[in-house]
Amino acid sequence: MKSDKTVAEVKAxxxxxxLAIHGxxxxxxxxxxxxxxxxxxxxEEEIDAAVRLLRSRSLFRFYGVDLQNEAVAFEAEFAQWLDVRHAVAVTSGTGALNVTLSALGVGPGQEVIVPAYMWVSVIAAVVNHGAIPVLADIDDTFCLDPKSVEACITPRTSGIILVHMSGAPGDVKAIRQIASRHHIFLLEDCAxxxxxxxxxxxxxxxxxMATFSFQMNKNMTSGEGGCVxxxxxxxxxxxxxxxDVGYARDEQGRLVFSEPDYCLxxxxxxxDELRATLLRVQLGKLPRIIAAMHRSKYRIRKALEAFTGVRxxxxxxxxxxxxxxxxxxxPDAETARRVNRALRVEGIVTCPQGVSNVVMTDWGLHLYYNVPSLVNRTSIDGRGFPWKLAENxxxxxxxxxxxxxxxxxxxxxxxxxxxxxxxxxxxxxxIIEAFQKVMRATSLSAT
Ligand SMILES: Cc1ncc(COP(=O)(O)O)c(C=O)c1O
Incomplete structure (x- = not known):
């Protein structure tokens, strides 16, 4: 068929x-x-809350000259938001993982199933408890593959850590069923x-049990922080x-020494109270924050659905x-790398050194084989802990x-x-135009 376009139009x-990568x-x-x-x-809302808290000069959660009980209030509000009975605010997501594994009684002689795609803290918490991490594979949810989890279970498995990675939930109902069937714990890392x-x-x-992080990259933040x-x-x-200090507390906040199971x-x-007050404000904004990201992402996803070469x-x-x-x-690693390089040169980056748009092999300590201490079975004591413990x-x-x-x-x-x-x-x-341009040039387009 003859084109109606002029030479100038074709050139334009x-x-x-x-592509920008080609000039x-x-x-x-x-x-x-x-x-x-x-x-x-x-x-200003967080700033006002922080100033109010500082004026109270009561930065510690259990007592102060004018205690504001911000940590207590945050725990109640966060539990209500999730619809769960109990919450314990902590200083980080890593701390939350450590506390949780201690509460669950994890120790030497046990295997804990962890996903191949996670954050290094998940594996560190298992290793620091003297247990052995067992890698289960992921599927195209980028979270645990239930079939792989099932295949990893042995008589020594004490639990599964399901990490809801990169903003979207894993197949938690299937994993819950596996955990229940084998009478092992399920810990959800929701950082x-x-x-x-x-x-x-x-x-x-x-x-x-479940853990959360409020570190700065997370959906709501106080810079650092976490919750169990x-x-x-x-x-x-x-x-x-x-x-805290190893003992549970009664309703008046007094340490309890009478229950052996809670004397740890x-x-x-x-x-601290300052971060708790920031988190209370951020929690109120969380639905709006999520709605904004969800709207943007699904507009982009919808546009990408037109390209048959991309899943x-x-x-x-x-x-x-x-x-x-x-x-x-x-379809293959070479195409992913080519598309990524081209997208970045089209300007789809946060800053030149930004990791906001990368091929996943460059995604650092989220990938099991990128964690040298795991690959090399590093021990803290220099004598092989926990790998060489008799129990393991x-x-x-x-x-x-x-x-x-x-x-x-x-x-x-x-x-x-x-x-x-x-x-x-x-x-x-x-973002959509850059993808479309690169897809067309990479023959990944159906249009
Ligand atoms: C999945 C996951 N778990 C745990 C953590 C640890 O949280 P934090 O940095 O607050 O210690 C993170 C933080 O990046 C994470 O992404």
Missing amino acids: EEAANR GAAVRREPLPLEFPGIHYLD QCNGGSVDGQKVGTFGD VTNDLRLYHRAVACH WGEGYRL LRRIIDPDGDTGCFLITIY AGLERQYAKGACPAADDLFARSIILAIPSCLTDRDETD
């Missing part, structure tokens, strides 16, 4: 389609906003998915004991996705690349893009 079209004009010149979801909503849900039920309420939640009163008392060892993760991460329940990351999957004899596991083939394949072929909570229509359009 060619110039518009020429064409980039889709955008301004860097994208940095991720940090809660930070973009931080305003990256605060506010996520499955069929209307919030993540963090499916397992025996549970519906189980015994586990709650044990978590209270471990996060303290780990010193108490949250999108499988989302268990799109309504329960907090939206803070978009993962796209390509025979619990040999592989941690080098190759241990989780589905994860290895997905990491190599996938790009992760952060979705900031403050994207404008223009930012979203630029």
Whole structure:
């Protein structure tokens, strides 16, 4: 068929389609906003709350000259938000994991199943308790594959840590069933998915216990911070004991020495009043923060659905996705790398050194084989703890690349893009246009 286009029009079209990486004009010149979801909503409200708290000169949660009980109030409000009975505020997500594993009684001679895609703190908490981490593979949800979990279970398995990664929930109902069938614990790490849900039920309420982080990259933040939640009163008392000085507290806040099961060892993760007051304000904003990221992400996802050569991460329940990351999957590693390089030169980056848009193999300590201490079975005492403990004899596991083939394949072929909570229509359009331009040039387009 004869084209009606003039030579000038054809040339203009060619110039518009020429990738920036090949000398064409980039889709955008301004860097994208940095991720940090809660930070973009931080305003006078947090500042007023912090000043009020400082004026009270009562920074400690248990007593002060004019105690404001901010940590107590935050725990009650966070528990109510999740619809869970008990919450213990702590100083970090890592602290929350340590407290939780202590409350659950994890120690030498036990295996704990962890996902190939997580954050290093998850494995560190298991190792620091003297137990052996067992890597289970992921599927295209980028969270635990129930089939792999089932295959990892042995008579020594004491529990499963399901990490709801990159903003969206894992298949928590399937994993819950496995844990119940084998009478082992399920711990949900919700650090990256605060506010996520499955069929209307919030993540963090499916397992025996759950942990949250309020570090600056998370959906709500006080810079650092964390929380442990549970519906189980015994586990709650044990978590209270471990996060503080080793003993549970009664309703008046007095230490309890009469219950042997609650007389443990303290780990010193108490949250201070200043951060608790910030978290109360951020919690009030969390639904808006999530709604903004969700809206942006699903506008971009919808546009990408037109491209047959690209697969999108499988989302268990799109309504329960907090939206803070978009993962796209390509036919092979070479294509993923080419697309990523081209997208970055089109301006889809936060700043030159930003990790907001990378092939997942560059995603650092989230990938099991990128954690040298795990691959090398590093020990803190220099004598092989916990790997060489007599109780752990025979619990040999592989941690080098190759241990989780589905994860290895997905990491190599996938790009992760952060979705900031403050994207404008223009930012979203630029992201979509950059993808469209690169897809067309990479023959991944059906259109
Ligand atoms: C999945 C996951 N678990 C635990 C943590 C640890 O949280 P924190 O940095 O507050 O110690 C993080 C933090 O990045 C995380 O992403």
